[in-house]
């Protein structure tokens with residue numbers, strides 16, 4: 001290979017060091033015409049013609065021009081434009097280029113090998129630098145939160161234990177460094193952090209509601225966004241209370257006497273005292289509805305209902321006096337209640 005690296009190719013082509021590809025093409029055409037062996041007159045010059053061709057071959061190809069520029073110190077005019085986006089990469093690039101340039105000179109290695117080595121090293125370096133700086137967004141975390149009906153209706157404050165994970169800052173989440181297990185994360189690619197946070201549950205959440213807590217998900221890396229935490233509401237029912245969408249369901253036990261005579265029952269839900277009127281002669285299974293007293297929708301523009309299902313229950317213990325009263329009722333019982341029980345019609 002010709003020792004083009006020792007010559008000033010820009011001078012040969014009569015262009016500036018920051019010449020564009022178009023400048024180089026124009027200059028080349030002009031000089032080829034001038035020095036072409038077929039050219040008329042004494043301007044024909046085989047040596048010059050070859051030089052121009054060589055110079056053009058190198059400077060018109062982006063990669064070989066870069067290689068040439070670095071080794072000859074012309075990179076400031078051409079390479080800088082490409083690499084200044086990242087100053088660190090650029091500086092490292094230049095240092096390596098200069099080092100290799102010196103090494104090449106002192107060991108008299110094949111210049112072409114040196115160039116290839118240089119670019120091999122550079123390629124690896126910029127790839128690694130890019131990977132280390134890779135922006136990784138943190139993932140969202142979904143977590144179930146169990147509330148009773150009153151907490152769902154009235155809202156509450158909760159302490160929540162969460163396990164944040166974060167991509168390992170040492171290996172960037174890749175688990176291995178130079179094919180060896182990363183010592184910081186022990187090859188898992190991530191680090192975990194237990195955290196307790198206080199969460200305010202708004203009032204009126206329903207089964208399956210998602211409560212979003214910003215930036216409490218898994219952590220991002222290298223400027224990546226932190227994920228969000230989503231609490232998914234599970235409402236647990238008990239013997240009296242359950243929910244169905246925005247409705248609150250109440251299973252309301254009453255005594256036989258209350259069923260016959262009717263009564264007023266106080267319900268305390270959603271910070272409100274609600275008076276429920278059980279009318280006289282109410283049977284088990286009868287439903288009462290308190291419209292607009294249930295849970296809120298997400299935008300708090302609508303409210304469900306409270307739906308009460310009455311069930312007549314006996315007290316667990318009955319006093320002798322009560323038993324006496326029941327026996328009087330029994331004697332006066334009207335059996336029309338079951339008048340058709342054994343009648344097939």
Ligand SMILES: [Zn+2]
Nearest residue numbers: 168171182185
């Ligand atoms: Zn690691």
